[in-house]
């Protein structure tokens with residue numbers, strides 16, 4: 001059992017804190033946000049994540065997990081490992097803004113125990129760990145990189161049963177010390193350099209984003225050429241060298257990681273004098289996918305969106321989360337509004353941002369009422385159990401765009417116009 005401090009209690013920090021407590025460690029989570037810490041201490045999760053709130057309650061009850069917003073109390077916790085899990089948002093140029101990470105590094109330098117390890121879990125560009133080591137400036141304190149590969153919606157599962165765990169440090173003994181925290185997890189473990197661990201995270205995200213863009217572009221080509229998109233992509237994925245996952249076409253990818261990490265990778269590569277044209281093209285092509293989806297919706301309305309009311313089902317960037325950061329649904333809604341439409345959107349849990357021309361509905365059927373077209377932009381399974389006849393009857397014009405390819409076959413007959421992405 002080790003004593004672990006986790007700094008930053010967002011998606012990554014909270015999942016890490018709960019996961020490490022479940023692995024038998026004594027964990028204290030720290031965040032400057034007092035109200036977040038207060039509700040966490042009462043067992044309430046600030047984010048919607050499957051199973052997280054239950055586990056917060058259990059770990060508080062067995063005293064393996066506590067939270068504080070008091071920096072002196074956190075410093076007194078005498079942790080063997082301090083995990084940095086603060087956000088690295090995009091700065092105005094698209095690079096990762098590391099100011100919070102560096103700030104935290106400066107603070108922990110003052111109280112870290114001799115022989116303790118500062119573990120960077122925040123997604124940081126290659127070369128950041130070395131800078132953090134410099135900021136900490138203590139030969140008795142080590143720095144390690146242990147990037148996360150958590151998907152929102154399945155974050156706890158991904159923590160407990162990851163495909164791999166990678167830890168980078170200046171020496172193998174430090175990497176192994178950090179890997180020891182995960183000894184109860186049987187997944188493959190890789191001990192490497194800080195730079196390799198840092199770059200692995202960006203390379204993995206950029207590769208997945210590239211793969212999705214490839215699938216989305218092939219979906220568009222299928223639509224125009226008469227090929228069957230599912231047959232093409234599923235058959236492609238049957239090749240063991242390719243594999244089936246992350247080939248499901250959609251109206252573009254989004255979320256809190258792929259958009260910012262692809263852009264940051266292109267920028268950090270250029271600092272090293274390396275061009276990454278595949279990643280740059282992926283970002284551009286994804287933006288084009290949003291416009292393409294809006295054009296498909298416009299076609300269902302006779303070509304023009306001016307004065308039209310569009311019902312949108314789904315606001316979150318994918319199903320299973322209330323997160324709307326860089327959501328494809330919102331990007332498409334903005335294009336629709338920009339072209340003169342009014343949007344009525346419904347999402348089972350996500351909230352609509354304040355946007356002129358966008359109104360949030362309380363139910364799927366309410367959103368569809370009197371609409372000129374319906375667009376399904378997030379793959380919530382509950383949409384598939386709506387009665388297509390009732391939805392079609394509620395609309396002014398029974399036209400639907402299935403941007404996630406989730407609607408059952410009978411929807412095709414209930415609507416006068418039906419268009420699925422890739423067809």
Ligand code: UDX
Nearest residue numbers: 148149150151152246247248250253254255257317318
């Ligand atoms: C991602 C990575 O998967 C995770 O390893 C990393 O640490 C953080 O970023 P997340 O942002 O939670 O996780 O979302 P993910 O499930 O990867 O989906 C990203 C986007 O791709 C979503 O917009 C999703 O709808 C889209 N997607 C995903 C598809 O369109 N088709 C697919 O087959 C899979």
